[in-house]
Amino acid sequence: MAEDNKQAPEEAPKSGQVIDRRLGDEWAGWVGDLTGYEKEIKEGKELFLSFYFASLLILTVGAMIVYYMISPRLAQWDPVVDLIVMKAIIVVFGFIFLWSFLLLISVSFNVAALPFARKKGLHIEWIYPLVYKTGAVFGVSKDRLAHSMVKVNNSLVYATRKKFKSQNLLVLLPRCLDKDTRVKAGEITEKYKVTSFNATGGSSARQMIKKIKPDAVIGVACERDLIAGMADTPGSITVVGIPNKRPFGPCKDTAIDTDALENTIKFLLKIP
DSSP states (O other): OEEOOOOOOOOOOOTTOOOOOBTTGGGTTOOOOOTTOOSSOOOOHHHHHHHHHHHHHHHHHHHHHHHHHHHHHHHHHOHHHHHHHHHHHHHHHHHHHHHHHHHHHHHHHTOOOOGGGTTTOSOOGGGHHHHHHHHHHTTOOHHHHHHHHHHHHHHHHHHHOTTOOOSSEEEEEETTBOHHHHHHHHHHHHHTTOEEEEEOBHHHHHHHHHHHOOSEEEEEEOHHHHHHHHHHSOTTSEEEEEEOBOTTOTTSSBBOOHHHHHHHHHHHHTOO
């Protein structure tokens, strides 16, 4: 069954209140130039994983340099404190690299090597800014990296949720889909008796998630909005992202692979 939303009146944010994110805000700086514009992105998991591990290496080296600089002062103050700081750095980065190695195994071989991530998906937003900056140095766009991130997240879901069956699935659709795609997506959600919702932003999506209380969400949007939406979604809810195609630019007559949407619904509902 499909549901739509009505746009609430605009209100001035209160002090300390987070300003709501609307779909399309991520493209606020785009001037409409289609020259060199990435209308359809096809990136594998390897792109994000490469820059993710490169970013981890940068963080590790940075932490070692900082420790090297402050170690003499710590030792002068108290040798025990110096030892504790050194061991803390080793433990923290050791855990991060172990988790990352298990992530690599999970998404590369489709095995549940990350038992604690079964309900969380990727959720490593803390390192995304560094990944984006590292990619930019090598001329890799934010959208290409985000597309690869979505692929890694989806692979992790598929690897760790094989025994999971969704009882309450929600499909979040953007308003920018072209007519044919929207009709086909509606037919698919009706076919499998799945709730679909046209989200206009983070607030409307969160309200719908709170109302439906789904155990899994399929998000359809551009890579930028998908990454932001995944970060907004509670970690207990499985999220699978389907990036759209934007032949006419962002937020205008976009399309998706509807077969991918149907296959994802069937996977989460455990329909052969």
